Amino acid sequence: AGPTYEAIDPVRGITNLSSGKMGFAIARAAREAGAEVTLIAGPVHLSTPRGVARVDVKSASNMLSAATQRAQSATIFIATAAVADWRPAQAADHKIKKDGSGKTPELQFVENTDILATIAQSERAQSGALFCVGFAAESQDLLANAQAKRARKGVPLLVGNIGPATFGKDDNALLLVDAQQAVELPHASKLTLARQLIDEIAKRLTPA
Numbered sequence: 001a002g003p004t005y006e007a008i009d010p011v012r013g014i015t016n017l018s019s020g021k022m023g024f025a026i027a028r029a030a031r032e033a034g035a036e037v038t039l040i041a042g043p044v045h046l047s048t049p050r051g052v053a054r055v056d057v058k059s060a061s062n063m064l065s066a067a068t069q070r071a072q073s074a075t076i077f078i079a080t081a082a083v084a085d086w087r088p089a090q091a092a093d094h095k096i097k098k099d100g101s102g103k104t105p106e107l108q109f110v111e112n113t114d115i116l117a118t119i120a121q122s123e124r125a126q127s128g129a130l131f132c133v134g135f136a137a138e139s140q141d142l143l144a145n146a147q148a149k150r151a152r153k154g155v156p157l158l159v160g161n162i163g164p165a166t167f168g169k170d171d172n173a174l175l176l177v178d179a180q181q182a183v184e185l186p187h188a189s190k191l192t193l194a195r196q197l198i199d200e201i202a203k204r205l206t207p208a
Ligand code: CTP
Pocket: 060, 079, 080, 081, 082, 083, 084, 085, 112, 113, 114, 115, 116, 117, 133, 134, 135, 136, 137, 138, 149
């Protein structure tokens, strides 16, 4: 859950506006439904839901390690984090200083590993032992973008939402896209939506 933080130097970095609220609500709802939950959290200001084990991480690379490790035994992986797509190619060891000439630093970036796609390609996910759920933060064309992202990430369920409209808010609206259909969970509090999402995941895991 939450954003990641990619260091430029010891005092600066790149992050994003994700508050972590949706991920924390999902962790709470999963726990309420009886799951044993580990919440891997980027830098956020939220308290840990009761009964949930929490692992705090900073960068996308820290988050990848923590998630990969837990994915070896988990049965469900829900990827709600707003993982930074890029990180500075090299974090400076010391604070980058102005030299008085007005010259600005030239930052080079490298792409971060896609945590969800990596875990979704693992043997446990491919065999059905680990059910992977992705999120999609879009700014437009939610259905088409969510369908394309579901296929690209190789996950059975992808949850679309309009990113800029929901970051930091206490409510949201979701679009659940799987191989068969798209189901809308209309505007409600993040906790209400989280409980509905957990029900929808449980339905997909319960043999008919
Ligand atoms: N995600 C991830 N690792 C990344 C980037 C994204 O695990 N390095 C996950 C997110 O947690 C989310 C899903 O992938 O579950 C989609 O994230 P999103 O930011 O919507 O999409 P991107 O893959 O970054 O694609 P784009 O920015 O082009 O829309």
